[in-house]
Amino acid sequence: MVALNSQRIALIVQYQGTHFHGWQYQPGQRTVQSELETALGAVAGHPVRVHGAGRTDAGVHAAAQVAHFETPSPIPATKWARILNQHLPPDLNIRGSAAVPPRWHAQFSALWRRYRYTLYTDAIPNLFAQPFCWHYYHAPLDTEQMQAALTPLLGRHHLAAFRRAGSPRKDSWVTIQDVHCTRRPPFIEVEIQADGFLYGMVRLLIGVLIEVGNGVRSLESFQKIWVNQRRDLVKYSAPAKGLCLLRVGYPDFPFPKPLWFDTQPLLMFNPVT
Amino acid sequence: MVALNSQRIALIVQYQGTHFHGWQYQPGQRTVQSELETALGAVAGHPVRVHGAGRTDAGVHAAAQVAHFETPSPIPATKWARILNQHLPPDLNIRGSAAVPPRWHAQFSALWRRYRYTLYTDAIPNLFAQPFCWHYYHAPLDTEQMQAALTPLLGRHHLAAFRRAGSPRKDSWVTIQDVHCTRRPPFIEVEIQADGFLYGMVRLLIGVLIEVGNGVRSLESFQKIWVNQRRDLVKYSAPAKGLCLLRVGYPDFPFPKPLWFDTQPLLMFNPVT
Numbered sequence: 339m340v341a342l343n344s345q346r347i348a349l350i351v352q353y354q355g356t357h358f359h360g361w362q363y364q365p366g367q368r369t370v371q372s373e374l375e376t377a378l379g380a381v382a383g384h385p386v387r388v389h390g391a392g393r394t395d396a397g398v399h400a401a402a403q404v405a406h407f408e409t410p411s412p413i414p415a416t417k418w419a420r421i422l423n424q425h426l427p428p429d430l431n432i433r434g435s436a437a438v439p440p441r442w443h444a445q446f447s448a449l450w451r452r453y454r455y456t457l458y459t460d461a462i463p464n465l466f467a468q469p470f471c472w473h474y475y476h477a478p479l480d481t482e483q484m485q486a487a488l489t490p491l492l493g494r495h496h497l498a499a500f501r502r503a504g505s506p507r508k509d510s511w512v513t514i515q516d517v518h519c520t521r522r523p524p525f526i527e528v529e530i531q532a533d534g535f536l537y538g539m540v541r542l543l544i545g546v547l548i549e550v551g552n553g554v555r556s557l558e559s560f561q562k563i564w565v566n567q568r569r570d571l572v573k574y575s576a577p578a579k580g581l582c583l584l585r586v587g588y589p590d591f592p593f594p595k596p597l598w599f600d601t602q603p604l605l606m607f608n609p610v611t
Numbered sequence: 612m613v614a615l616n617s618q619r620i621a622l623i624v625q626y627q628g629t630h631f632h633g634w635q636y637q638p639g640q641r642t643v644q645s646e647l648e649t650a651l652g653a654v655a656g657h658p659v660r661v662h663g664a665g666r667t668d669a670g671v672h673a674a675a676q677v678a679h680f681e682t683p684s685p686i687p688a689t690k691w692a693r694i695l696n697q698h699l700p701p702d703l704n705i706r707g708s709a710a711v712p713p714r715w716h717a718q719f720s721a722l723w724r725r726y727r728y729t730l731y732t733d734a735i736p737n738l739f740a741q742p743f744c745w746h747y748y749h750a751p752l753d754t755e756q757m758q759a760a761l762t763p764l765l766g767r768h769h770l771a772a773f774r775r776a777g778s779p780r781k782d783s784w785v786t787i788q789d790v791h792c793t794r795r796p797p798f799i800e801v802e803i804q805a806d807g808f809l810y811g812m813v814r815l816l817i818g819v820l821i822e823v824g825n826g827v828r829s830l831e832s833f834q835k836i837w838v839n840q841r842r843d844l845v846k847y848s849a850p851a852k853g854l855c856l857l858r859v860g861y862p863d864f865p866f867p868k869p870l871w872f873d874t875q876p877l878l879m880f881n882p883v884t
Contacts, residue, residue, distance in 0.1 A: 352737070352738040352739075353738065354738060354739070401739075423736065428738075428741065428742075429738065430738070431736055431737070431738040431741075433735055433736075433737075434735065460869075462706055462707065462869075462870060463696065463704055463706075464625070464704070464706075465625040465626065465627060465701075465702065465703070465704040466625075466627070466674075468701065468704075469701075596733075596735075597735060
């Protein structure tokens, strides 16, 4: 129940997913939604329901997840970020808070989400990269082949091949707006922007894409998998810790760009003296 | 006691200092040395003493600390890194292991140590930067002034002003070989390379340097502090979490450069797309 004079507030939420059981509330589990709702309840003085733009899986990180909630509290919208951070654990951080119109919705108003998957390709383990990367050094990866496999995914496709069971969505249509595979030694990054993502989609896709990169699978074979919806051929889901929800796009977004645009957890290996 | 046929092995050690009570063994505390010696003992089957190049404080990180130990174990020297990592917690990682001559010593053979202190200067907190930076956004910092204050420190000086009590060293002479202050928005980095460091030296120095950066202290005033050994004027020690032992230099170092040179925990904020 929302009081007549309540206000709707949007949040930019950052988390290291390592010790979270994902975004969504689950009884008895530590989730981002639960931690947020506990902190919001403590500040607002009433139970608060939080709605997130994307339901990230257990272990997945977020550089700028977006969420909203409603409250009759007189606390000014922009003050919530700082106040909430005093109630949140060190692996969860609010980058900003702002008032939004009553019908603005973190999930349903979103035009796109952008995810990044990061591989660490050096044989020697690096402590600072481990929490944010899949350590893949078993074979060299051809990023040009990987990009060639990804480019045909641009546009609107039925991607049931890259969908785990248990999703509440009725169909598997996805419009991929941008997809890039970039080598930044010792990292390889795959960024995908789409109107929406299927349950487990990026990790399943990366699991097959790796086989293109290491030469085990041809471009044709990769394309046949998703064109023919061969979910049975998609056997491996890449580790959650390599995945990060980078950004969410809205037609009217009440935050200045630096708040949600430049915050991803990417380690820089600086070779200068 | 060391058996006649024992071998001396050097290690490159990486750790996130957040949950360590520093390098050195202390009864009842979680320290890097203790964790290493426990793992080494379990693998070698006998008690092992580890000698480190630098005794980092509680909360200080290391990208490439160096240590050595002796063992009669027949395990080949280069295999120790991988085996040890199976016995170590996720915030402690061995980058490499190699045989060294019997008189090679991680601490006494070292020619220099290089530390980096990192400031995060954006007002909005960033979760991924927090563990590795001092969040300083109270005033703009003039890095040219900071560099101007640092440059006269090059060379051999008596730096008792930047020394905490409790150090076992007899004197406070330090030869600073390199010192740089670099702005990489939203970060500012100060790197100092010296033959040795006094107890608490970098953090005390940064505590005063900040006052030069924000305009509270003149270049002359900064220089007078250390020239006149005015320890009483050095009141603030910068937070440990911003400090990282980057590298240690040796005349004969048995490791290839990528192992110890390009591993620091620096977050990259990539503004592309």
